[in-house]
Amino acid sequence: MAVLEVNNIFKSFGKYEVLKGISFSLEEGEVLAMIGSSGSGKTTLLRCLNFLERPDKGTIAVNEKLLFDGESAEKMTEEQIRQNRLHFGLVFQNFNLFPQYSVIENISLAPKLLQIGTEEEIEQKALALIERVGLSDKKDYYPWQLSGGQQQRVAIARALALGPDVLCFDEPTSALDPELTGEVLKVIKDLKTENRTMVVVTHEMEFARNVADKIIFMANGVIEEMGPPEQIFEHPQSEKTKAFLSKSLEEI
Amino acid sequence: MSFLEVTSFLFDGFVISFLIFAVTLLLGIPLGLPIAFCSMSRFKPVKIVAKVVVWVVRGIPLMLQIFIIYYVPGLLFDYPLFSKVDRFVFLEWGISDAGRILAVLIAFVINYACYFSEIYRGGIESISKSQYEAGYVLGLTKKQIFRKIILLQVVKRIVPPMSNEIITLIKDTALANCIMVCEIIKQAKELAATKALIWPLFYTGVFYLLFVGVLTLLFGRIEKKLDYFRS
Ligand SMILES: Nc1ncnc2c1ncn2[C@@H]1O[C@H](COP(=O)(O)OP(=O)(O)OP(=O)(O)O)[C@@H](O)[C@H]1O
Numbered sequence: 001m002a003v004l005e006v007n008n009i010f011k012s013f014g015k016y017e018v019l020k021g022i023s024f025s026l027e028e029g030e031v032l033a034m035i036g037s038s039g040s041g042k043t044t045l046l047r048c049l050n051f052l053e054r055p056d057k058g059t060i061a062v063n064e065k066l067l068f069d070g071e072s073a074e075k076m077t078e079e080q081i082r083q084n085r086l087h088f089g090l091v092f093q094n095f096n097l098f099p100q101y102s103v104i105e106n107i108s109l110a111p112k113l114l115q116i117g118t119e120e121e122i123e124q125k126a127l128a129l130i131e132r133v134g135l136s137d138k139k140d141y142y143p144w145q146l147s148g149g150q151q152q153r154v155a156i157a158r159a160l161a162l163g164p165d166v167l168c169f170d171e172p173t174s175a176l177d178p179e180l181t182g183e184v185l186k187v188i189k190d191l192k193t194e195n196r197t198m199v200v201v202t203h204e205m206e207f208a209r210n211v212a213d214k215i216i217f218m219a220n221g222v223i224e225e226m227g228p229p230e231q232i233f234e235h236p237q238s239e240k241t242k243a244f245l246s247k248s249l250e251e252i
Numbered sequence: 253m254s255f256l257e258v259t260s261f262l263f264d265g266f267v268i269s270f271l272i273f274a275v276t277l278l279l280g281i282p283l284g285l286p287i288a289f290c291s292m293s294r295f296k297p298v299k300i301v302a303k304v305v306v307w308v309v310r311g312i313p314l315m316l317q318i319f320i321i322y323y324v325p326g327l328l329f330d331y332p333l334f335s336k337v338d339r340f341v342f343l344e345w346g347i348s349d350a351g352r353i354l355a356v357l358i359a360f361v362i363n364y365a366c367y368f369s370e371i372y373r374g375g376i377e378s379i380s381k382s383q384y385e386a387g388y389v390l391g392l393t394k395k396q397i398f399r400k401i402i403l404l405q406v407v408k409r410i411v412p413p414m415s416n417e418i419i420t421l422i423k424d425t426a427l428a429n430c431i432m433v434c435e436i437i438k439q440a441k442e443l444a445a446t447k448a449l450i451w452p453l454f455y456t457g458v459f460y461l462l463f464v465g466v467l468t469l470l471f472g473r474i475e476k477k478l479d480y481f482r483s
């Protein structure tokens with residue numbers, strides 16, 4: 001059963017068409033890595049999934065439940081959109097932690113406001129998440145007291161606290177110093193063993209190859225090529241994919 | 253007149269100065285918020301009206317606004333609104349006239365609410381959109397995001413400009429003497445006129461200085477309290 005089904009998503013900003021018919025699906029526990037050159041629409045797609053942008057056309061379904069349909073999108077209420085967002089989590093490139101809250105407060109804020117469980121349960125869960133991302137000794141620190149890698153791990157724990165069906169990452173390591181990317185990628189890798197369904201936009205080819213079950217190569221708002229990592233990396237079919245991969249290999 | 257008598261006489265005036273200060277803050281600080289929201293409204297007419305009001309109120313000297321509020325109702329409707337209030341003396345002010353103080357309070361509250369609204373607007377607009385988005389993806393409502401995430405960050409940013417404005421306010425209360433409200437400088441001028449004493453006028457500076465000193469300490473404490481986070 002597909003956890004996520006995205007069908008024929010279109011999105012324009014004014015006259016400029018950014019997404020031109022994106023369709024894919026994800027099974028439970030699958031990790032999808034999205035690669036592609038700058039401006040190809042990867043961030044826009046993740047923002048559509050998290051209802052930060054409204055697609056012009058297409059459908060989004062989670063666990064067979066239709067959450068979004070371009071046909072009836074106008075009629076969606078703010079409350080429906082908010083409910084839909086709970087199916088997804090998003091980890092931003094720049095972490096976007098809440099500066100006035102400590103690590104544990106950042107993680108437990110939304111569960112408390114949304115009253116998901118008792119104070120006690122929320123607290124316990126937050127502590128467990130903090131331990132899982134390896135920050136138990138930093139639970140009362142404020143974001144400015146943490147390194148970028150630590151902040152990003154808190155952001156991941158914060159997104160997990162609400163138990164989303166699909167967790168999305170938008171270039172989670174590209175704002176980090178190279179020596180800090182490893183600790184964040186390791187956390188994501190660990191999540192895979194817990195059967196988390198994830199969509200990861202990344203420039204880390206090595207990571208995509210080793211962790212993802214499925215790769216999407218995006219170019220100019222379309223899925224140029226999609227398949228298991230062996231296929232995309234060893235036997236790319238499209239010329240654009242080949243060009244992109246050889247270029248990103250050069251950079252390394 | 254002894255030094256003590258002069259001090260007490262001036263202090264009566266400073267009570268009026270402080271009253272104008274306190275009422276202006278008490279009403280102006282909350283009133284600034286709806287004005288700020290209106291001037292950020294996506295609904296154009298509301299936004300335009302708010303911007304024009306703020307422009308006019310900030311563009312005209314406060315002293316002139318006091319004159320306008322005190323005299324214009326009488327000129328327009330042939331009804332001396334504020335001196336009528338004086339005559340009824342529905343409040344016992346002791347040394348001053350209720351109607352005049354009321355007019356000054358109205359002018360001050362409107363004026364400062366507009367100044368505060370601009371500070372609020374600047375503070376709110378300075379918070380990055382990504383803080384809202386971080387709240388949205390966690391399934392929070394707009395209201396929750398504003399109250400629990402944005403507000404404190406805004407407060408931290410506006411404390412320095414607000415403290416400037418509030419320190420200016422206590423000194424601005426001296427303008428009330430343009431319609432003969434017995435604030436501290438008016439009291440000092442009274443002494444000059446009736447007792448030929450000029451030194452009390454300069455002595456009023458001490459009252460202001462002490463008060464501003466207290467305010468400065470207070471704002472320093474607030475800033476320090478909010479020092480635990482950085483944004
Ligand atoms: N709000 C917006 N308004 C107008 N144009 C936008 C908006 N958001 C994105 N775009 C445009 O859409 C295109 C795709 O942007 P997007 O951020 O999705 O690319 P990306 O694949 O994530 O690129 P990168 O690898 O640089 O992050 C870009 O050309 C961008 O300028």
Ligand SMILES: [Mg+2]
Nearest residue numbers: 042043044170
């Ligand atoms: Mg991007």
